[in-house]
Amino acid sequence: MEDTLIELRNLVKIYDTGAVKVLGLNQINLKIKRGEFVAIMGQSGSGKSTLMNILGCLDKPSLGNYFLDGEDVAAMDPNTLNKVRNQKIGFVFQSFNLISRMSALKNVEIPMIYAHKKSPAARRERAAMLLEKVGLSGRIHHQPNEMSGGQRQRVAMGRAIVRRPKVFLMDEPLSNLDAKLRAQMRVEIAKLHKSLETTIIYVTHDQTEAMTLGTRIVVLKDGYIQQVDTPENLYDTPCNKFVAGFIGSPQMNMIDAECTEEGGAVKLSFAGNTITLNEKKAAALKDKGYIGKTVTLGIRPEDLHDEEEYLANHAQSVISAEIRVYEMLGAETLLYFDIAD
Numbered sequence: 001m002e003d004t005l006i007e008l009r010n011l012v013k014i015y016d017t018g019a020v021k022v023l024g025l026n027q028i029n030l031k032i033k034r035g036e037f038v039a040i041m042g043q044s045g046s047g048k049s050t051l052m053n054i055l056g057c058l059d060k061p062s063l064g065n066y067f068l069d070g071e072d073v074a075a076m077d078p079n080t081l082n083k084v085r086n087q088k089i090g091f092v093f094q095s096f097n098l099i100s101r102m103s104a105l106k107n108v109e110i111p112m113i114y115a116h117k118k119s120p121a122a123r124r125e126r127a128a129m130l131l132e133k134v135g136l137s138g139r140i141h142h143q144p145n146e147m148s149g150g151q152r153q154r155v156a157m158g159r160a161i162v163r164r165p166k167v168f169l170m171d172e173p174l175s176n177l178d179a180k181l182r183a184q185m186r187v188e189i190a191k192l193h194k195s196l197e198t199t200i201i202y203v204t205h206d207q208t209e210a211m212t213l214g215t216r217i218v219v220l221k222d223g224y225i226q227q228v229d230t231p232e233n234l235y236d237t238p239c240n241k242f243v244a245g246f247i248g249s250p251q252m253n254m255i256d257a258e259c260t261e262e263g264g265a266v267k268l269s270f271a272g273n274t275i276t277l278n279e280k281k282a283a284a285l286k287d288k289g290y291i292g293k294t295v296t297l298g299i300r301p302e303d304l305h306d307e308e309e310y311l312a313n314h315a316q317s318v319i320s321a322e323i324r325v326y327e328m329l330g331a332e333t334l335l336y337f338d339i340a341d
């Protein structure tokens with residue numbers, strides 16, 4: 001079996017609303033392998049839902065190609081498209097779309113009833129097994145209105161799993177839950193991904209969800225992909241200032257600085273402070289011709305140190321500032337200070 005499950009090639013989506021044309025997505029190139037957990041992040045209006053609707057075959061791209069499981073979706077007739085959507089794609093949305101007067105068991109059975117494949121006893125057995133898998137074995141006869149938000153979300157997942165889709169599309173599935181439940185469900189989803197060994201594409205604006213669940217993260221802005229990478233690479237080597245500022249909480253500090261070279265060492269100066277860069281960063285700036293120019297110095301809060309020994313060992317990179325505000329959060333304390341505005 002081919003390794004790639006989904007491929008988008010030069011995909012463009014333009015909404016033609018008559019008076020104006022709105023760009024939903026532009027020049028999207030993306031390959032997703034079987035078994036990946038891809039998190040999609042971006043601000044409101046960046047194109048996340050547009051992308052999910054296309055991936056779910058609910059909407060068509062204006063230009064470019066979408067290959068699902070090796071087949072070009074644009075070339076499918078409506079019947080085939082319907083079949084592909086039902087068999088290969090499992091949707092989980094923030095509104096659970098459960099039937100309120102039916103038991104959890106019945107809700108999970110429904111897709112099997114539509115598929116006419118199994119005997120009633122076999123259907124019940126499989127539905128009960130799946131509800132056990134999502135941790136609801138004691139509640140299979142409860143109705144959605146007798147359940148908590150988290151339990152309802154699990155029933156919705158059981159129902160999405162039942163058809164064994166090739167890919168799960170989850171559009172902010174936890175955004176209606178409170179913080180504690182979200183954290184629990186996040187762990188449940190991670191377990192589910194492991195046990196089902198399936199492909200999941202997951203839209204979220206929650207960084208923790210994206211960083212902890214995603215094997216890769218897609219960062220969208222204004223319909224363009226900014227970066228597609230592992231959580232580690234996204235955090236450590238963001239490809240531009242947008243990604244650098246978007247990932248990480250509290251945010252990366254960014255300061256405009258003059259880049260100079262003095263006796264082989266590359267230095268950055270800002271507001272009366274000068275720091276000397278390590279060899280790797282110095283070489284990168286030299287190679288790219290930044291000596292003599294203004295650059296943006298980005299530094300994550302946890303990379304600032306105040307331990308005496310550290311300061312003594314990095315005497316060329318010490319700056320001083322007056323702390324304006326302390327925020328004690330328990331496990332960590334945030335310090336606010338001003339440097340170069």
Ligand code: ADP
Nearest residue numbers: 015017022023024043044045046047048049050
């Ligand atoms: P997100 O889900 O990231 O918030 P969307 O995919 O919903 O973003 O929207 C991306 C862009 O496309 C936005 O500018 C939005 O206004 C526009 N858009 C989305 N759906 C439609 C539509 N049906 N008609 C016109 N414009 C739309």
Ligand code: MG
Nearest residue numbers: 045048049050
């Ligand atoms: Mg959306």
